[in-house]
Amino acid sequence: SVTSISAYVFYRCYSLASVVIPQSVTSIGADAFAECYSLASVVIPSGITSIDTSAFFDCQSLASVVIPQSVTSISAYVFYRCYSLASVVIPQSVTSIGTYAFFECSSLSSVVIPSGITSIGSQVFSGCMSLSSVVIPQSVTSIRDSAFSNCYGMAFYDFRASKSVPTLSNTYAFNNIPSDCKIIVPDTLYDEWIVAENWSTYASYIIKKSEWDAQ
DSSP states (O other), X not given: OOOEEOTTTTTTOTTOOBOOOOTTOOEEOTTTTTXXXXXXXXEOOTTOOEEOTTTTTTOTTOOEEXXXXXXXXXXXXXTTTOTTOOEEEOOTTOOEEOTTTTTTOTTOOEEEOOTTOOEEOTTTTTTOTTOOEEEOOTTOOEEOTTTTTTOTTOOEEEOTTOSSOXXXXXXXXXXXXXXXXXXXXXXXXXXXXXXXXXXXGGGGGEEEHHHHHHO
16 A cells, blocks of 8 residues: 655664565655665666665665666656666666766666756766767767766767767766767768767867778
8 A cells, every 4th residue: 555655764774674665555755765885776666656865875785776668757856876776778768867876886787868857957877987989869969067077987978869969067077987988970060960069079089970980
């Protein structure tokens, strides 16, 4: 009969190793599982529509999470400093990802950004040191400050699907980009991309799709 997990319910339950969330639950409140350092895996039921701010904040042992299609937004700080989180599939139903959502998820090696996302917020993937590549859908029209800063393992950012140059809020979005990393863009947008506001900082990293494909 439980329909929601309220804010702070399991906050700092340091030894909590696993949890089964029933299908009847439709929402997970702010900080509900924050700082549950031993929590290793979570399956979020298909009835969930919202995961509130910092719900799994600093769950350092959380290695895997399944987000169902019913979720439409991932709030700020939700998986902040989940150091063990290695992969996550964000369903196509998600249209927004809050600031710092995956901040310093240092084991995160792959992520798929759904086609409904229009903006990548501040610090969303900052400090994801194991992340090697990201495909940016054409729906993304803006990237906020430090969204991908300190992603030291990045080989490329794939913008090949873009129909226009996304707005870059400042020059820190890709701060500490690896020297050999590439930003792949459509040939038709290349000339516009390398001189666009704030993108010009990364002009030496930007490469045409045709050149990338020829490698």
